[in-house]
Amino acid sequence: MEPAYRIVPHLQDELDQLKARLLVMGGEAEERVRAAVRALVERNRELAERVLEDDDLINDLDLEIDERCFKLLALRQPVATDLRVIVAGVKINSNLERVGDFAVNIAEAALRYMEHPPVKPLIDIPRMADIAQGMLRDALDAYVALDTARARAVLGRDDALDALKGQVFRELLSFILENPAKTEPALDLILISRHLERIGDHATNIAEEVIFIVSGRDVRHHAQEGGAD
Amino acid sequence: MEPAYRIVPHLQDELDQLKARLLVMGGEAEERVRAAVRALVERNRELAERVLEDDDLINDLDLEIDERCFKLLALRQPVATDLRVIVAGVKINSNLERVGDFAVNIAEAALRYMEHPPVKPLIDIPRMADIAQGMLRDALDAYVALDTARARAVLGRDDALDALKGQVFRELLSFILENPAKTEPALDLILISRHLERIGDHATNIAEEVIFIVSGRDVRHHAQEGGAD
Numbered sequence: 001m002e003p004a005y006r007i008v009p010h011l012q013d014e015l016d017q018l019k020a021r022l023l024v025m026g027g028e029a030e031e032r033v034r035a036a037v038r039a040l041v042e043r044n045r046e047l048a049e050r051v052l053e054d055d056d057l058i059n060d061l062d063l064e065i066d067e068r069c070f071k072l073l074a075l076r077q078p079v080a081t082d083l084r085v086i087v088a089g090v091k092i093n094s095n096l097e098r099v100g101d102f103a104v105n106i107a108e109a110a111l112r113y114m115e116h117p118p119v120k121p122l123i124d125i126p127r128m129a130d131i132a133q134g135m136l137r138d139a140l141d142a143y144v145a146l147d148t149a150r151a152r153a154v155l156g157r158d159d160a161l162d163a164l165k166g167q168v169f170r171e172l173l174s175f176i177l178e179n180p181a182k183t184e185p186a187l188d189l190i191l192i193s194r195h196l197e198r199i200g201d202h203a204t205n206i207a208e209e210v211i212f213i214v215s216g217r218d219v220r221h222h223a224q225e226g227g228a229d
Numbered sequence: 230m231e232p233a234y235r236i237v238p239h240l241q242d243e244l245d246q247l248k249a250r251l252l253v254m255g256g257e258a259e260e261r262v263r264a265a266v267r268a269l270v271e272r273n274r275e276l277a278e279r280v281l282e283d284d285d286l287i288n289d290l291d292l293e294i295d296e297r298c299f300k301l302l303a304l305r306q307p308v309a310t311d312l313r314v315i316v317a318g319v320k321i322n323s324n325l326e327r328v329g330d331f332a333v334n335i336a337e338a339a340l341r342y343m344e345h346p347p348v349k350p351l352i353d354i355p356r357m358a359d360i361a362q363g364m365l366r367d368a369l370d371a372y373v374a375l376d377t378a379r380a381r382a383v384l385g386r387d388d389a390l391d392a393l394k395g396q397v398f399r400e401l402l403s404f405i406l407e408n409p410a411k412t413e414p415a416l417d418l419i420l421i422s423r424h425l426e427r428i429g430d431h432a433t434n435i436a437e438e439v440i441f442i443v444s445g446r447d448v449r450h451h452a453q454e455g456g457a458d
Contacts, residue, residue, distance in 0.1 A: 063447055070316060077306040087299060090319055173412065180409045183402060187416070218292055 011076055018068050018089050019144045022096070025061040026140040029096045030133050032058065032103035033199060037129040040110035040192065041122050048114075051107035058100040065093045084213040085146075091209055092143060095202040099136065102195040109188040109195070116185040119175055125189060128164045128196040131157060135203035142210045154207035155219070161200040168193040240305055247297050247318050248373045251325070254290040255369040258325045259362050261287065261332035262428060266358040269339035269421065270351050277343075280336035287329040294322045313442040314375075320438055321372060324431040328365065331424045338417040338424075345414040348404055354418065357393045357425040360386060364432035371439045383436035384448070390429040397422040 032051055039048035069090045072078060078086055135154050142150040172186040208220045261280055268277035298319045301307060307315055364383050371379035401415040437449045 059449075063449070070312065073302060073316065074308050074312050079303050083299065083303050087302065087319060090316060091323060094320060094323060173416075176405070176412050177409050180406050180412075183405050183409075183412070187402075187419070190416070220288075220292070 011072075011078065011082060014068075014072060014076070015082060015085055018065070018072065018086065021061065021065050021068065022089060022092055023140055023144060025058060025065060025093070025096045026136060028058050028061065029099040029103065030136055032100055033106065033129065033133060033196075036103045036106035036110060037126060037192075037196075039107060040113060041126060043114045043118075045111065045114060048107040048110045051103055055100065055104065058097070062093060062097045062100075065089065069093070081213065088143065088209040088213055092140075092206050095205050099199050099202055102199050105195050106192050109192045113185050113188045113192075116182075119172070119182050119185045119189060122189075124164050124168045124171075125192055125196065128161055128168070128193060128200075131161050131164070132196045132199040132203065135161075135200050136206075139203040139206035139210070142207060143213075146210065146214050148211050148214045151207040151210040154203055158200055158204050161197050165193050165197045240301075240307065240311060243297075243301060243305070244311060244314055247294070247301065247315070250290065250294050250297065251318060251321055252369055252373060254287060254294060254322070254325045255365060257287050257290065258328040258332065259365055261329055262335065262358065262362060262425075265332045265335035265339060266355060266421075266425075268336060269342060270355060272343045272347075274340065274343060277336040277339045280332055284329065284333065287326070291322060291326045291329075294318065298322070310375075310442065317372065317438040317442055321369075321435050324434050328428050328431055331428050334424050335421050338421045342414050342417045342421075345411075348401070348411050348414045348418060351418075353393050353397045353400075354422055354425065357390055357397070357422060357429075360390050360393070361425045361428040361432065364390075364429050365435075368432040368435035368439070371436060372442075375439065375443050377440050377443045380436040380439040383432055387429055387433050390426050394422050394426045 032054075035047055036051045038044065039051065069086050072086050073083075076082075135157050138150055139154045141147070142154065169190055172190050176183050176186045205220075211217060211219050261283075264276055265280045267273065268280065298315050301315050302312075305311075364386050367379055368383045370376070371383065398419055401419050405412050405415045434449075440446060440448050
């Protein structure tokens, strides 16, 4: 005989689970970016190809998390901060999915790059990757803990990434002008630097969502210089 | 004396209003892309600078629509298709905001491009712009009408944009190899073609959301080749 009651998980537990899944997805996105950049630096074709193929986990997480958010909205009818956390979860999910796409783009560019002799020692690009990955990790931690200080710190790091992107561009442009045979691989490095800068951009979006959840203050469209690049 | 009742708008009217605002935002995003590309083709500095400055409307719409979605979720506690329409509204809002950012990126690249003699007559880029704008318009119309046939038609046009992007790249690469002095402006055209391809990408995302709302079938991660570019 069926019991007359059902044990329903506490909403907070379900929110914690949502956050945990987003952390897993963030970790997976980050790992794919790391692998793609490593493939570039090591000229490791096999590793780059693995990044292109192994997108099942991140795609599954994307769909799963979307479903979780939807169910929470439909069945729990949350309000106030809980509602903001869930709606932000939908957006963060999209941001992380895009980061996964950038990892693929970086891996594709790395494969093209490997077809040519190296243009230069890779220093700025791995540095950009470290910064972008750190921003992403911290933005997600800020979301889980609803920590606006940590979120604001992420916003501050955007400039370092922008500066490196400019530096990479100027340096590679001079290589191309000096020796047009280097154009294609140099272009791929420029594209990779842009993908990394966009990853930082998405980390910034996540951080802005956190600030909005906690303070109700919309820092979006104030922090941005008006371009997504 | 206050009446004992309140006239509450019908939920369908509020959903229609949400859709109407998204159409306005879509139109504004599209208009800014059109202006940016026109500025490039006409070498019109003033028009390009206007695109960079006039982002108030689209930013205001972004915040307003987010707020509408939030209120609908909090106060109306929608379920089923209505809930999907609202959650999709949140995502479409983000997509359109990014399209607005791409318009800014195109305008910035156009301004840089104008600093140099023209590299070539601009044919493929305006064509890409037309396709991307058409995809965006149709994706939004599909959302408003929950028309999956129209949504699927949008998905089909992604390939044309990809093909043009490849064509633009190959042609500009040959210009650079022929004459390295053309590197910077040629690079800016390559970047513009990539921004336009990404706009088509965002139109595709919107179309995929429509199909998901109506059929519950997730076409995301099936249609994509795995990269956002």
